[in-house]
Amino acid sequence: MDVFEAMSTCRAIRYLKSDPVDAALVEQVITAATWAPSPGNSQGRDFIVVTDATKKAKIGDAIDKAMRQRVASMERPDRTHRLMLDGTGHLVSTLKDCPVLIFICGKKVYPYEAPRESFVWSSIYPAAQNLIVAARSLGLGTVFTTFQGVAEPVIRETLSIPDDVLIGCMIPMGWSDAKFGQLKRVPYDKVVHHDGWQGDLRTYPPTYE
Numbered sequence: 001m002d003v004f005e006a007m008s009t010c011r012a013i014r015y016l017k018s019d020p021v022d023a024a025l026v027e028q029v030i031t032a033a034t035w036a037p038s039p040g041n042s043q044g045r046d047f048i049v050v051t052d053a054t055k056k057a058k059i060g061d062a063i064d065k066a067m068r069q070r071v072a073s074m075e076r077p078d079r080t081h082r083l084m085l086d087g088t089g090h091l092v093s094t095l096k097d098c099p100v101l102i103f104i105c106g107k108k109v110y111p112y113e114a115p116r117e118s119f120v121w122s123s124i125y126p127a128a129q130n131l132i133v134a135a136r137s138l139g140l141g142t143v144f145t146t147f148q149g150v151a152e153p154v155i156r157e158t159l160s161i162p163d164d165v166l167i168g169c170m171i172p173m174g175w176s177d178a179k180f181g182q183l184k185r186v187p188y189d190k191v192v193h194h195d196g197w198q199g200d201l202r203t204y205p206p207t208y209e
């Protein structure tokens with residue numbers, strides 16, 4: 001698949017089939033993630049691939065318990081919010097059935113002489129996006145999530161994550177049970193300033209043409 005097609009259609013997929021994903025495909029998308037840039041090419045990131053049913057159940061149950069009510073009570077002012085939050089509700093209640101949960105973690109290692117936490121996230125996020133686009137190109141659904149924070153002690157214990165390793169995100173991955181489709185984003189002429197800041201070109205929350 002053309003990279004522009006993969007990037008422009010890799011919707012956050014919160015409906016995943018429980019069918020297994022071949023280990024070779026998991027290796028392929030994580031290899032793509034390792035190609036991502038990082039500050040000074042420090043590559044301070046590691047990937048924890050969770051396929052063990054007991055471990056997924058522990059993590060999924062802990063996140064579901066912490067999130068279910070919270071997500072159910074969040075306001076859904078428009079269709080976009082409704083779809084996103086309904087999808088999140090579905091995802092948290094089915095996390096343990098997702099075939100693969102990928103945690104991208106990192107250590108404070110850069111700059112080597114005076115490491116800063118911000119560089120941990122700078123190393124993790126480009127890798128996550130490479131992984132997401134690679135997965136899309138193979139027909140696999142993913143969603144970038146950060147709600148693992150609500151169950152961090154359980155996750156750390158279940159996966160034996162040392163205290164000096166930070167968890168950047170959790171990416172559930174599997175065969176999509178929803179449609180991939182064109183992303184809705186603020187268009188080029190509302191986000192690009194030529195030769196200097198030209199004033200606010202748009203308002204928040206974003207609107208689409």
Ligand SMILES: Cc1cc2nc3c(=O)[nH]c(=O)nc-3n(C[C@H](O)[C@H](O)[C@H](O)COP(=O)(O)O)c2cc1C
Pocket residue numbers: 010011012013014084088091143144145146147148183184
């Ligand atoms: C830093 C970051 C944190 C996110 N956290 C979550 C999350 O915790 N749960 C979730 O369901 N989606 C999460 N998302 C996914 C966004 O909601 C999604 O990318 C956005 O709504 C656009 O969706 P679309 O690509 O399908 O248009 C996160 C995305 C980013 C970049």
